[in-house]
Amino acid sequence: MSTREHFALMASYNETMNQQVYAAAARLAPAELTAERGAFFGSIIGTLNHLVVADTIWLQRCAALPATHPALDPVRALPAPSALGQVLETELAPLLARRRALDAVIHAFVAELGDEELAGPLRYHNTKGLPFAKRLSSVLAHLFNHQTHHRGQASTLLFQAGQDIGVTDLLVLIPNEPAD
Numbered sequence: 001m002s003t004r005e006h007f008a009l010m011a012s013y014n015e016t017m018n019q020q021v022y023a024a025a026a027r028l029a030p031a032e033l034t035a036e037r038g039a040f041f042g043s044i045i046g047t048l049n050h051l052v053v054a055d056t057i058w059l060q061r062c063a064a065l066p067a068t069h070p071a072l073d074p075v076r077a078l079p080a081p082s083a084l085g086q087v088l089e090t091e092l093a094p095l096l097a098r099r100r101a102l103d104a105v106i107h108a109f110v111a112e113l114g115d116e117e118l119a120g121p122l123r124y125h126n127t128k129g130l131p132f133a134k135r136l137s138s139v140l141a142h143l144f145n146h147q148t149h150h151r152g153q154a155s156t157l158l159f160q161a162g163q164d165i166g167v168t169d170l171l172v173l174i175p176n177e178p179a180d
Contacts, residue, residue, distance in 0.1 A: 003118050003137055007110045010144040013173050015103040017147075017165075021048070021154050022096050024163040033092060037157050041085055044161070047154045048095055049088050051147060053081040055102045058143050061124040062109065065136070067117060071108030074101060084127065110140070 001009070025033060025044055033045045041047045056078055063072040081088070089095035118137040125131050155165050 003115060004110065004113055007113070007118075007137075007140050007144075008107070009170075009173060010140075011103070011107045011110050013170050014106065014144055014147050016173065017151055017168060018051075018099055018103055020165040020168070021151055021158065022092070022099065024158045024165045025092055025154075026096075027163055028158075028161055030091065032161050034090065037160070039153055039157055041150075041153075044154055044157045045090065045092065045095070046085070046087065047150055047157065048092075048099070049086065050084060051150050051154075052088055052095060052098050052102060053084055053086050054146055054150075055106070055143065056081055057084075057127070058139065059102065059105060059109070062122060062136075062139070064124065065117070065122060069109055069112050071105055071112050074105055106143075 025048065028044070034043050036042050037044065039047055041050045056075060057080070059072060059075040060078070060080060063069070063076050088098065113136075118135075118140075120136055121133040122136045122139050123131070123133045151168075155168065158165055
């Protein structure tokens with residue numbers, strides 16, 4: 001499996017898990033979604049907002065790569081989030097629309113990448129304005145790992161609210177290898 005194929009698998013996993021989390025969240029009353037639960041971003045909706053904010057920030061940083069990636073055009077048009085805890089949407093339906101749009105961008109962006117670009121640097125400034133240059137493939141690994149981390153928090157919050165999101169193992173999406 002090439003590096004790009006690996007990230008395509010991660011994009012599919014990311015999208016599938018997001019669908020499961022949002023389906024479970026949709027079974028809750030709005031008050032349950034916004035209830036303070038002692039999590040890092042407070043509530044279920046706060047945690048889901050953080051994931052949308054963080055993905056937007058990272059994709060906008062990727063949009064500054066020297067190569068122009070048409071897949072990133074939708075995020076170029078978005079206003080830059082002002083803080084990692086910013087609440088973009090207070091209701092689940094519009095947040096889900098943002099999530100789906102970002103997941104589509106991630107899929108399309110990964111499909112546009114070549115091995116040379118994945119091995120090259122992404123130059124960006126963090127939210128405090130400090131400059132960094134990190135290998136693009138490592139940044140993408142971080143993007144997916146960050147999603148998994150906070151989705152795990154959301155999954156726990158949802159489970160505590162009586163909603164099981166189902167199987168979350170990446171293994172389910174890894175194709176079987178041919179038998180010897």
